Amino acid sequence: GICAQQNKQTSDQNVDDFCQNSEIVSKKIREIMSKFSGVLQLTDLDDFITPSQECIKPVKVEKKVTSSGGAKIKIEEDGSYIEENDKGEQKKLEKASITLADCLACSGCITSAETILIEQQSNEQLYKIFREKKESTDPDKSPYIVFSLAIQPIISLSKKYNMPPLEATEKLSTFLKGLGADLVLDLKIAEDLSILEQQEEFVAKFRERKDGGKHPGPILTSTCPGWICYAEKTHGNWILPFISKVKSPQQIMGSIVKHYIPEKLGIKQERIYHVSVMPCFDKKLEASREDFFSEITDCRDVDCVVTSLEIQELLEAENVSLESQTRTKIDSPLGITTNLCVNSGSGSGGYSDHVFRFAAKQLFTKEIQHLQYNVVKNNDFKEVTLSEDGKVLLKFAIANGFRNIQNLVQKMKRKRCDYDFVEIMACPSGCLNGGAQLRPEEEQTSKELISMLEETYASVETCRPETNTELNQLLDLWFDRNVEKRKHFLYTEYHEVEKMTNALAIKW
Numbered sequence: 238g239i240c241a242q243q244n245k246q247t248s249d250q251n252v253d254d255f256c257q258n259s260e261i262v263s264k265k266i267r268e269i270m271s272k273f274s275g276v277l278q279l280t281d282l283d284d285f286i287t288p289s290q291e292c293i294k295p296v297k298v299e300k301k302v303t304s305s306g307g308a309k310i311k312i313e314e315d316g317s318y319i320e321e322n323d324k325g326e327q328k329k330l331e332k333a334s335i336t337l338a339d340c341l342a343c344s345g346c347i348t349s350a351e352t353i354l355i356e357q358q359s360n361e362q363l364y365k366i367f368r369e370k371k372e373s374t375d376p377d378k379s380p381y382i383v384f385s386l387a388i389q390p391i392i393s394l395s396k397k398y399n400m401p402p403l404e405a406t407e408k409l410s411t412f413l414k415g416l417g418a419d420l421v422l423d424l425k426i427a428e429d430l431s432i433l434e435q436q437e438e439f440v441a442k443f444r445e446r447k448d449g450g451k452h453p454g455p456i457l458t459s460t461c462p463g464w465i466c467y468a469e470k471t472h473g474n475w476i477l478p479f480i481s482k483v484k485s486p487q488q489i490m491g492s493i494v495k496h497y498i499p500e501k502l503g504i505k506q507e508r509i510y511h512v513s514v515m516p517c518f519d520k521k522l523e524a525s526r527e528d529f530f531s532e533i534t535d536c537r538d539v540d541c542v543v544t545s546l547e548i549q550e551l552l553e554a555e556n557v558s559l560e561s562q563t564r565t566k567i568d569s570p571l572g573i574t575t576n577l578c579v580n581s582g583s584g585s586g587g588y589s590d591h592v593f594r595f596a597a598k599q600l601f602t603k604e605i606q607h608l609q610y611n612v613v614k615n616n617d618f619k620e621v622t623l624s625e626d627g628k629v630l631l632k633f634a635i636a637n638g639f640r641n642i643q644n645l646v647q648k649m650k651r652k653r654c655d656y657d658f659v660e661i662m663a664c665p666s667g668c669l670n671g672g673a674q675l676r677p678e679e680e681q682t683s684k685e686l687i688s689m690l691e692e693t694y695a696s697v698e699t700c701r702p703e704t705n706t707e708l709n710q711l712l713d714l715w716f717d718r719n720v721e722k723r724k725h726f727l728y729t730e731y732h733e734v735e736k737m738t739n740a741l742a743i744k745w
Contacts, residue, residue: 358521367417389516390545407564427490429702436595462523463663473733491538516671544673584669589660638665
């Protein structure tokens with residue numbers, strides 16, 4: 238892992254020194270992992286990129302006489318382990334010691350692939366690109382830097398600096414362009430496109446159902462990479478057919494930035510460096526998926542993901558306060574001036590609301606203005622239904638957080654899930670509470686902060702995806718009614734991740 242890499246050239250150093258260094262690195266890793274969703278913290282990060290072995294170590298098992306009654310192990314207040322046999326005799330157990338050789342021989346923990354990932358998805362990499370652009374002597378070869386802003390980091394920053402979201406957006410645009418950004422885009426156009434595609438996908442699958450047949454199970458949203466990672470590595474092929482194949486807004490924006498904008502501006506695709514600003518570290522993993530890498534152009538749709546916390550770190554590194562910045566209107570892929578707006582519904586994009594309304598109209602000619610969700614067990618699991626004459630026509634849900642995801646999956650396994658569509662996010666309270674959003678101020682609880690973020694989100698003007706004129710123009714110009722081209726850029730596939738195992742090894 239990272240520990241091994243840092244110590245390969247000093248493998249003969251004192252083991253105590255190594256363990257001390259390992260603790261420092263482990264602390265850094267814990268800090269990094271704390272910004273991922275809870276789902277990913279419970280799984281092996283490396284499984285998202287490439288299968289890895291479990292953390293294992295061959296051990297010598299000493300034979301000893303055991304009593305018929307067995308032994309109990311107790312954990313003392315100081316964290317030490319005490320073994321007690323059936324005679325009441327106690328023995329303090331020694332802690333397992335891992336030597337430098339053990340660490341170097343291990344393929345588990347954080348691997349070199351993840352070290353590179355973290356380095357590539359960081360402010361350090363951003364500064365490297367900014368320097369490269371500044372030092373370039375050929376304007377036709379210098380990086381063309383494009384930022385895409387998700388609404389959740391904007392809400393987080395606006396709350397910290399006590400300013401309206403639009404003001405925070407425009408001041409952040411000024412700051413990023415001062416560093417070297419060429420374009421600063423609103424991710425809303427990609428979010429709208431993702432919703433429109435999921436609406437069509439849902440209606441098409443619903444119409445394939447046979448009257449009187451068993452409920453086929455729900456369509457599950459695919460916008461949260463923490464949830465996708467968990468589904469791929471923990472549940473595999475049986476659950477993948479239920480997951481929407483529509484790309485997330487981040488990756489749809491990647492397609493727009495890397496494929497439409499070069500055509501529009503007449504610049505080479507390889508010049509474009511695309512940065513997305515997101516509320517959680519899980520999005521870094523999504524951007525690194527091989528599905529979103531082109532071997533033809535040798536580039537990714539999203540080159541770098543930075544989070545709300547990292548934007549704040551950039552401001553602090555530049556000794557700049559967001560309040561001090563002037564306001565610069567954000568750009569758009571078509572060069573059209575647009576206002577900041579959000580989708581109605583949840584702070585994670587409102588997928589459930591918009592798909593529900595569209596399905597009610599298309600399938601049952603029902604116009605739904607207001608949706609009333611009912612809380613199921615906890616505030617992070619809500620459901621809404623459309624009924625007629627006592628018959629349920631549609632049943633949707635929003636499930637946030639690992640506990641609710643687990644419960645939903647178990648229902649599906651037992652074939653007791655009667656939802657038609659579920660909006661799933663790995664973080665409790667959804668994307669507004671992403672793992673890399675700005676932390677609560679002193680004397681403020683996380684619950685209070687989330688409530689304030691939700692209020693701020695609700696205060697922003699709402700506009701429906703169907704009324705996005707810029708999006709409609711983009712679709713005409715980019716796809717020109719080419720169905721295959723549209724499918725290529727807006728849809729993806731998900732894959733079961735197989736664990737590599739070693740039968741000769743003993744887990745510890």
